[in-house]
Every structure is written in C-alpha cells, then in structure tokens.
Amino acid sequence: MSLVSLEYLILIAAGSLVFYHTKGRAQKLCMFVMSMLFVLSFSIGAVVSVILASFISWKAAIWISEAEDKKVRKNRTKLGVILLLAQLVLLKYLPGMSRNPSSVFLKFACPIGISYYTLMLIGYVLDVDWKRIPAEPSFFTLLLTACWFPQMVQGPIGKVQEIIGQMNQDHTFELHSFKYGLQRLLWGIFQKTVIADRIGTAIGSFFLPDRAGLDLVWGLILYSIQLYADFSGGIDIILGTSECFGIRLSENFRQPYFSSTLGEFWRRWHISLGRWMKDYIFFPFSASSFSQKLTRKLRKSGVSRKQAARVSIALGNLLVFVLVGFWHGSGSKYVGWGIYNGIILSASALLEGWFIEVREKLHFHGRLWSLFRILRTYVIVLIGYLFDCTADAGQAWNAFLRLFSHGFHGVGFSVSELLILFFAVLAVLIVDLLHEHGISVRDRISCCSYGKQAVFWTILIQVIAIAGRVSSSGGFLYESF
Amino acid sequence: MKASEKIIRFILLNLIVGIVMTMMLAQPSELKVLLKQAGDGSYDTLVLGESHGETGIDPYLLSDELGGKAYNLCWRCTPVLELKYLLKQADQHHSLKTVILEIDPTYWDDGISGDEGLDVDPFLYLPGSVRAEYFIKELLPQNYNETFFDYSITKTRLQRIPETLKCKFSLAYLKSDESVIPVIHSITGTTEHYEYRGRGFRYGISRSDAQFGEYQFQPEKVRPENLKAFQSIVDYCRRNGIRLVCVQTALSPSRLRRDNFEKVHSYYADLCRKYEVPFYDLNYLKQGILNRTDADYVDLDGHPLGTLAEQQTSVIAQLMKSSSPDSYFCSSRQEVLAGLPAEGDK
Numbered sequence: 018m019s020l021v022s023l024e025y026l027i028l029i030a031a032g033s034l035v036f037y038h039t040k041g042r043a044q045k046l047c048m049f050v051m052s053m054l055f056v057l058s059f060s061i062g063a064v065v066s067v068i069l070a071s072f073i074s075w076k077a078a079i080w081i082s083e084a085e086d087k088k089v090r091k092n093r094t095k096l097g098v099i100l101l102l103a104q105l106v107l108l109k110y111l112p113g114m115s116r117n118p119s120s121v122f123l124k125f126a127c128p129i130g131i132s133y134y135t136l137m138l139i140g141y142v143l144d145v146d147w148k149r150i151p152a153e154p155s156f157f158t159l160l161l162t163a164c165w166f167p168q169m170v171q172g173p174i175g176k177v178q179e180i181i182g183q184m185n186q187d188h189t190f191e192l193h194s195f196k197y198g199l200q201r202l203l204w205g206i207f208q209k210t211v212i213a214d215r216i217g218t219a220i221g222s223f224f225l226p227d228r229a230g231l232d233l234v235w236g237l238i239l240y241s242i243q244l245y246a247d248f249s250g251g252i253d254i255i256l257g258t259s260e261c262f263g264i265r266l267s268e269n270f271r272q273p274y275f276s277s278t279l280g281e282f283w284r285r286w287h288i289s290l291g292r293w294m295k296d297y298i299f300f301p302f303s304a305s306s307f308s309q310k311l312t313r314k315l316r317k318s319g320v321s322r323k324q325a326a327r328v329s330i331a332l333g334n335l336l337v338f339v340l341v342g343f344w345h346g347s348g349s350k351y352v353g354w355g356i357y358n359g360i361i362l363s364a365s366a367l368l369e370g371w372f373i374e375v376r377e378k379l380h381f382h383g384r385l386w387s388l389f390r391i392l393r394t395y396v397i398v399l400i401g402y403l404f405d406c407t408a409d410a411g412q413a414w415n416a417f418l419r420l421f422s423h424g425f426h427g428v429g430f431s432v433s434e435l436l437i438l439f440f441a442v443l444a445v446l447i448v449d450l451l452h453e454h455g456i457s458v459r460d461r462i463s464c465c466s467y468g469k470q471a472v473f474w475t476i477l478i479q480v481i482a483i484a485g486r487v488s489s490s491g492g493f494l495y496e497s498f
Numbered sequence: 499m500k501a502s503e504k505i506i507r508f509i510l511l512n513l514i515v516g517i518v519m520t521m522m523l524a525q526p527s528e529l530k531v532l533l534k535q536a537g538d539g540s541y542d543t544l545v546l547g548e549s550h551g552e553t554g555i556d557p558y559l560l561s562d563e564l565g566g567k568a569y570n571l572c573w574r575c576t577p578v579l580e581l582k583y584l585l586k587q588a589d590q591h592h593s594l595k596t597v598i599l600e601i602d603p604t605y606w607d608d609g610i611s612g613d614e615g616l617d618v619d620p621f622l623y624l625p626g627s628v629r630a631e632y633f634i635k636e637l638l639p640q641n642y643n644e645t646f647f648d649y650s651i652t653k654t655r656l657q658r659i660p661e662t663l664k665c666k667f668s669l670a671y672l673k674s675d676e677s678v679i680p681v682i683h684s685i686t687g688t689t690e691h692y693e694y695r696g697r698g699f700r701y702g703i704s705r706s707d708a709q710f711g712e713y714q715f716q717p718e719k720v721r722p723e724n725l726k727a728f729q730s731i732v733d734y735c736r737r738n739g740i741r742l743v744c745v746q747t748a749l750s751p752s753r754l755r756r757d758n759f760e761k762v763h764s765y766y767a768d769l770c771r772k773y774e775v776p777f778y779d780l781n782y783l784k785q786g787i788l789n790r791t792d793a794d795y796v797d798l799d800g801h802p803l804g805t806l807a808e809q810q811t812s813v814i815a816q817l818m819k820s821s822s823p824d825s826y827f828c829s830s831r832q833e834v835l836a837g838l839p840a841e842g843d844k
Contacts, residue, residue: 024638192501210641467499471508475515482516482647 018058019492020170020254021206028055028166029202033261037190044187048161048262055166056129063128066108067169070131071160073100074138078145078152078159094146098139105135110347129496130169132344136293138163141177143297150178158184167258171251171495173269173289180264188263193463198260200459203477204448205253209493210485211441213247216240219429224406224416229424233416237399239429240406242442244494245274248287251493267292272449277390279361279397280334290344294337302333323370331363338362353410357401437484516647523649525658526665526682529573532698533584534674539591541569545698546581546588546731547600547745549574553801554747555600556811557697563815566595570698578605579636579727585734586628596741598814599731601777603746603762607719661685691796693804701804702796710799713757717765725769732773743818744770748780748810749800750792751838760831778817780810782827785837788813 018025032051039047056063077097084090109127141159144150153159162181216239222228223236252269259266273286283291302308308329315325335356342355365372376382403413428435448458462470499507536544543566545555551572560568571588585597649655665671665685670678676696683689692700735742746766749759763779770777780788792798794806802810817823828834 019639019641021641022639023642026642027638190501192504467504471511474508475512478512479515479519479647482519483650485641 018055020251020258021209024058029258029261033195036188036262040187045157045161045184048165048184049157052161052164052166052169056164056169059129062108063130063169066104066128066131067134067164068160070101070104070135070138071163072156073097073104074142074163075153075156075159077142079154081142081145082152090146094142097142101135101139101142105131130164133168133172133174134163136174136290136344137177140174140293140297144176144178153177153181165259165264167255168266170255171248171493172287173252173255173267174293175267175289179267183264186263191263194263195261196463197459198257198262200462200474201253201257201260203257203474203481205250205255205257207441207477207481207485208246208250208253208445210481212438212445213243213250213494214485215430215434215438215441216243216246220406222426222429226412226415227424228426229419229422231423231425233403233420233424235425235428236406237402240402241274241395241399244402244405245270246445247494251495272453274395274398275391275449275453276394277387278365279358279394280365282394282398283358283362290341294341298340299333299337302336303329308332324367327366327369331366334362334366335359349410350404350407350413353413354401354404357404361397441484519647519649521666522659522662523651523655525655525662525686526671526678528679528682528686529576529584531671531674531676531679531682532571532573533587535676536569536571536588536698537590539593540567541588542566542593543568543596543598544585544588544594545570545572545598545600546585547572547598548576548602548605550602550747550800551598551600551745552698553692553700553702553796554807554810555598555699555745555814556695556701556804556808557699558695559808559811560598560815563812564596564818568697572600572698576605578724582727582730582734583628583632583636585731586631589734589738589740590628592738594738594740596743596818597731597735598818599742599744601744601746601766603715603766604713606724607716607721658685699807702802702807703804704796705793705803706797708797708799710753710797713753715758715762715765717761720765728769729773732775742775744775744777745814746777746779746781747800748783748788748790748802748806750795750798751790752792752798753800754781754838755835759834776823778814778823779827780813782834783813784826784828784833787826789839791839 018028028051032047036044036047036051053064056067074097077093077100080093081090081097084093109131141150145152153162158181159177161184162177165180165184168175220236220239220243223232223239228236249270256266256268267289269288271285271288273282276282276285311332312325312329315328316322320328336359338355338359339352340355341358342351342353345351345354400417403416404410407413407416430438451458462473465473543557543560543564545551545557545560545568549572552570552574555570555572557568557570569588571584573584576584581599588594662685665678665681668678668681669675670681679694680689683692683694688700691702691704691706693703695701732742734740744766746762749757753759759781763782766779767777788809790802790806790809795802813826817826820826828837
C-alpha cells in the first residue's frame with residue numbers, strides 16, 4: 018500500500034471514523050487492525066517479522082528487568098539484541114547476498130519497515146537494561162507501538178517510551194489536530210508527487226557512464242532535491258497521518274540544506290537515526306573502556322585533554338557512519354558512503370581547534386561567511402550523493418573523477434516541466450525558510466478565516482491533482498531500507 | 499460552525515471543484531460511447547486491442563467474411579490490463595462468441611497507464627460489477643490524483659473548454675450515440691488522417707509525416723500485471739465458451755527492417771502456445787498473401803491506410819476459417835525479410 022495511494026487515504030478516513038467512535042481497548046484494537054491491514058498489504062512475511070521482533074524484545078525486556086544479578090542482566094540484554102540483529106541480518110542482508118532467484122530468503126526478504134522497527138526495539142531493550150524505562154508488561158501494547166502503521170514504511174525510528182504512553186491514552190477527536198495532520202499529509206504528497214517523482218523520471222540519465230561535468234553536477238543537484246522531497250515528503254505524510262490519530266511521532270528533518278557543517282547536516286537529516294546512533298553507539302563507545310584507555314594513553318604522550326577528547330569523538334563518528342552506511346545496505350557504495358562521511362566528520366573533529374584559530378585570525382564571520390559555510394556543506398553532501406547515484410563505490414569514484422571533465426546534454430526537462438519544478442521547489446524553499454526562522458506556516462494559515470483556509474487547501478489539492486501526475490511514479494526511496 | 503459541518507463543507511467544495519474541472523478539462527469520452535455500442539448484446543465478434551487494431555481491422559468486412567456481427571473495441575493507448583474490463587463490459591449480455599485480441603508489444607513492457615485525458619478514466623463509464631472490480635483492483639493502489647482528478651491544464655485543453663462542454667451536454671453524448679464520435683474526434687484532433695466509419699473503426703485516408711523512433715522489444719521487461727491481464731482474458735473466454743484468437747497486425751516494411759520483430763514473434767508465439775490460443779502474426783505471412791509497402795500506411799508506426807486495413811481484415815478472416823492456418827506463414831525472419839519489397843519501393 019503506497020503512502021500516496023487512494024487506498025491509503027481510505028484507510029485513514031475509515032480508520033479515523035472508527036477510531037474516534039471507540040475508547041480504551043476498542044480504540045487500541047482499531048489501531049492494531051489498521052496497522053495489520055497496512056502491513057499485510059505488503060506481505061504476510063512482514064506481519065510475521067514485526068510480531069516476532071516485538072515478541073523477542075518484549076520477552077527480553079521482562080527477563081532483563083527480573084534479573085537481579087548484573088552479569089545475568091547483561092547476558093539477557095546481549096541475547097535480546099543478538100536475536101533482533103540476527104532477524105535483521107537474516108531477512109535484510111543475507112537475501113541481498115543470495116544469487117539464487119528462487120531462494121527461500123527472497124520470498125521473505127526485507128519485510129517492510131524491518132530496519133526501522135528493529136532499531137526501535139533494540140533501543141527499547143537497551144533502555145530497559147540501563148533502567149531508563151521499565152519493561153512494558155503488555156505484549157500487545159509493545160507490538161502496537163512497533164507496528165503502528167504510519168511509521169512502518171520509512172520511520173521515523175522512534176523511542177518506545179515516547180510512543181507507548183500515547184498508545185495507552187484515550188484519544189478524542191480534535192478538529193485542530195486532525196486538520197493539522199491532514200495538512201501535513203497533503204504537503205508531503207505535494208513534495209512527493211510534484212517534485213520527487215517528476216525528477217525521478219529523468220534522474221537516471223544524468224548518471225550514465227558517458228555523462229560528465231555539468232551533466233553530473235546538475236544531476237547531483239536534482240538528486241539532492243529529489244531525495245529531500247521524497248524522504249521529507251514521505252515523513253510529512255507519516256507524521257501527518259499519525260497526527261490525525263493524535264499520536265505524535267518524532268521529527269525527522271529540520272531544514273538540513275541550511276546546515277553550516279556536515280555534523281549539523283546529520284543532526285538535521287534523518288534525525289531519528291542520528292539520535293539512535295548517538296544514544297546507542299556513539300555515547301556508549303565514548304564511555305567504553307577502550308575509549309577511556311585511548312584517551313589516557315594520548316594524555317600520557319603529551320596530547321592535551323581537549324585534543325584527546327577530539328580523537329575519541331573522531332573515532333566515534335567514524336564508527337557511527339560506517340554503521341549508518343551498513344544500515345542502508347551491505348553493498349560497497351553504502352559502506353563507501355559511510356566511510357566518506359565518517360572521515361570528513363572525524364577530520365572536522367580533530368581539526369576543530371585549528372579551524373577556530375584560523376577563522377579568528379582571518380576574521381571570517383558575518384552573513385557572507387555563513388552563506389559560504391552552507392554552500393560548502395551542500396557541496397560536501399552532493400559529492401556524497403555520488404555513492405547513491407551509482408552502483409558501487411568504484412563507479413562512485415569514477416563519477417567523481419568525471420565531475421572535472423566537460424559534458425552537458427541539457428537540463429532533461431521540457432520548459433513546462435522545468436517551470437513546474439521551479440515553482441514547486443520555490444514553495445518548499447519558502448516554507449523551509451519560514452520554519453528555519455521559527456514561523457509555523459500551518460499556524461499562520463490557521464489564523465485566517467475558514468473560507469480562506471478552505472480555498473488555500475483546495476488550491477493545493479488541485480495543484481497536486483494537476484501537477485502531480487507523473488508516469489513513472491514509484492515507491493519511496495527510503496522504503497527499500 | 500461545528501467541526502463536522504466544516505469537514506463536510508470542505509469535502510463538498512473539493513468534490514464540486516473536481517467535478518467542474520473534470521467537466522471542463524477532461525476530454526469527452528469516446529470509449530464510453532464505444533462501450534455502450536459494443537455492449538448492446540447484438541455483437542458476437544469483438545476485436546480488442548490498441549490503435550493498430552482500431553485502424554487495421556474493419557468490423558464490417560469481418561462480419562461479411564465470418565458471418566455474424568463484429569465490433570471493433572480497439573482503442574489507442576489502452577493499457578493491457580484495462581482490456582479485460584472492456585471485454586467484460588462488452589460481454590455483459592453474454593452474446594460474444596469470438597474475440598480477436600490485437601497484440602501490440604509496446605504496451606506490454608511499458609508501465610503505461612494510459613495518457614491522462616486521452617479519455618476519461620474507465621472507472622467513470624464502467625457500470626455495475628465491472629466497475630467495482632476495476633475500482634478495487636486497479637484504482638485503489640493508484641495515486642489519488644490519477645483516479646478521480648483525471649485532468650491537466652494545458653493551453654490546448656483550456657482553448658477546447660467551450661467545445662468540450664458543448665459536446666458533453668449534447669443529447670447524443672448523454673445517450674452515448676455513435677453520431678457523437680466524429681464530434682469527439684474533432685475536439686481531440688484525431689480526424690486529420692482518419693475517418694470514423696462506425697463500430698469503432700477508424701479508416702485511414704491519408705499519410706502522415708509523423709516520425710517514430712526505433713523499438714526494440716525486451717521480453718524480460720514485459721510487466722507481470724500485463725501477463726496476468728492476458729491470462730484473465732484467456733480464462734474469461736474459456737469459461738464463457740468464447741473463441742479467442744490473438745493477432746499481431748502487419749507492420750510497415752521499414753519498421754520490420756529496423757525493429758527486432760522476431761523476438762516479438764517468438765515471445766508471443768510461446769505465450770499463446772502455453773495458453774493454447776491461436777496466434778496469427780501477420781508480419782510472418784508468406785510473400786504474396788498481404789503485399790504492402792510503406793506507402794500503404796498512414797504512418798510508419800504501422801497504422802494502415804483503409805485499403806490495406808481491408809486486405810488485412812480479409813486475411814484474418816481467412817486464417818480464422820482455415821483448417822491449416824500454419825501454411826500461410828513463413829518460418830524464419832530471413833524468409834520474412836526476403837519477401838519484403840526493396841527499400842525505397844513505394
């Protein structure tokens with residue numbers, strides 16, 4: 018079931034009708050039925066997978082909380098995490114390595130959402146072990162939290178403790194919340210169908226082996242827009258859907274292309290994955306005995322405390338990004354992409370002191386300097402996208418070399434298509450700029466009269482109807498992870 | 499204003515806007531008229547397919563040669579998976595005894611969902627149980643804006659609004675009378691090289707200088723949903739005792755020299771053999787049976803002039819009546835190419 022399909026909209030409409038006419042257990046059951054119908058539309062394997070993962074984490078959390086001995090507790094935590102990871106490897110990574118098209122793996126391969134809910138549940142098990150949250154006694158509630166349908170396709174990777182409480186509440190209909198949810202959903206559909214899918218019709222041609230120079234540059238710029246509109250648009254649909262039911266999921270984007278550094282970019286892009294990595298990989302690594310020993314050794318050899326800490330941060334960043342790359346896939350391009358980002362972030366951490374000194378000496382500050390930093394970050398991110406747009410790390414490197422050659426075969430779109438894209442992207446840019454300055458567009462529109470609001474949103478629906486017709490409209494880019 | 503009132507008003511506003519935009523911008527539905535004619539229960543032979551069939555098979559001649567009454571429900575740009583719904587609708591009175599399925603491979607390996615606005619979505623004119631099945635199986639998984647809001651804004655569409663509205667509100671259109679088809683053709687601009695002769699048949703009257711690119715069929719790219727649709731058609735005919743015959747119409751000689759038609763032939767011959775359905779590839783006819791040059795076509799994509807369409811129809815009828823149709827065909831690509839007129843021969 019696609020997030021932009023008619024059946025998805027009917028699921029929300031019919032679901033919310035039943036949802037707001039029920040209370041307590043019946044309401045939870047309604048949420049569960051909607052979620053199961055959604056997941057079942059992909060495959061029965063997807064249903065089995067999420068139930069199994071939820072059961073493993075539920076049981077593990079209860080065992081962990083029952084253990085009084087620290088060692089027993091740790092062992093149970095390890096077992097829970099290993100079982101969850103094993104399921105992920107078995108269903109996501111091994112099928113990708115299978116060259117047998119009739120392999121039984123492929124029939125159950127990569128069930129929808131597995132990368133997202135597995136991390137969510139691993140985080141839950143670890144949080145129970147670290148006594149941040151109590152174990153959830155109800156398997157049904159934990160399952161509902163994991164399989165809540167809007168987040169199944171492409172996250173966000175929520176924290177169980179942020180959602181589970183909302184699952185147990187009674188939700189009554191509030192027009193304001195429902196309206197906001199639908200508006201956000203509509204905005205997501207606009208980005209996906211008018212921008213992302215439109216670019217998707219032509220993007221492949223820019224990365225053919227014979228393309229170079231401006232072709233590649235223009236292709237990368239288009240891809241950056243497509244990826245943002247697709248992923249962020251999808252997240253808007255997801256968050257908007259969930260908001261319709263009074264369930265708030267965590268934000269996943271914060272105008273990432275306005276970032277001044279790569280580190281900041283990754284704190285604004287796929288925020289939930291970054292947060293997960295920070296909480297469950299980076300901080301534990303930084304606090305680990307290995308990291309502590311390394312810091313002590315560096316201090317003994319004369320390195321300053323600040324610099325020693327930066328080395329630890331650099332290594333942590335490298336580890337995080339290799340894992341982030343691997344989370345996307347096991348191919349060389351994903352690992353290459355992870356290493357690329359990890360190296361830049363590590364280098365930034367190590368050279369931070371020197372950068373600050375040089376900046377002060379050369380008096381680099383002000384608006385022009387900020388703009389330069391934003392553009393610099395954008396270019397770094399664009400180069401990283403070469404891994405996305407090619408088949409493997411080797412081809413990404415070749416494409417990088419071709420960036421410096423000549424080549425231009427045209428913009429790839431007709432004048433009318435280009436105009437539609439231009440105005441659509443401009444609209445997104447304006448909305449993002451307003452959000453960057455803390456102005457909520459929905460709040461501003463909400464202040465207008467009912468008539469004006471109705472006209473505004475009707476116009477948006479019609480714009481999507483007319484401009485959102487793209488012949489090769491496919492799934493979401495992040496659905497495949 | 500209560501919350502429920504606001505919601506209802508908003509939905510109504512959008513419904514009204516959608517209906518008005520559809521009325522103004524979506525072109526009049528020729529298929530609606532054709533379906534009503536084809537499904538009136540008086541036809542026992544149906545031709546189903548796309549534009550090559552629409553212009554290449556004369557239903558009147560077919561009726562004369564085979565006996566009975568034939569209707570040509572082929573329609574340009576119809577996706578393969580919509581053909582089964584058209585068949586069901588045309589056979590609603592269970593009057594069909596024969597179906598000739600015109601196969602155009604360019605629709606099988608393409609995700610074409612019909613050029614929007616080329617006709618109004620079939621959902622809007624398929625009545626009854628066929629509509630319900632179409633809605634559940636085809637429309638629900640599509641983007642919402644490709645279902646109910648089936649229009650776009652272009653300069654041509656805007657200029658055509660007065661004619662479009664006049665046609666849609668005419669009695670002939672409301673009654674789905676065949677007399678409205680030439681009017682629809684004049685609105686959609688399909689009159690230039692063709693003349694509507696009735697029963698869905700467009701007779702080619704003059705040549706076009708439209709250019710077409712090379713087409714190389716890739717069997718591995720045939721979409722599974724199109725194969726399923728084909729199987730549905732086969733199953734439907736089998737269940738209802740309808741004789742099904744598959745036909746590939748004769749392409750222009752220059753196209754045959756350029757495209758990999760032997761792959762098309764091989765693929766569809768195997769497919770039809772698998773389903774035990776006769777397949778007549780008119781491109782493989784022996785020399786002398788259907789002689790033609792590029793000059794016998796409206797365009798080099800393969801839409802024939804009326805005279806060639808008549809000859810082709812006659813050959814199809816002969817094949818269907820023959821007890822040994824295999825004797826009409828060549829066995830190899832080389833034999834086919836050897837039988838073609840010399841290049842540049844008009």
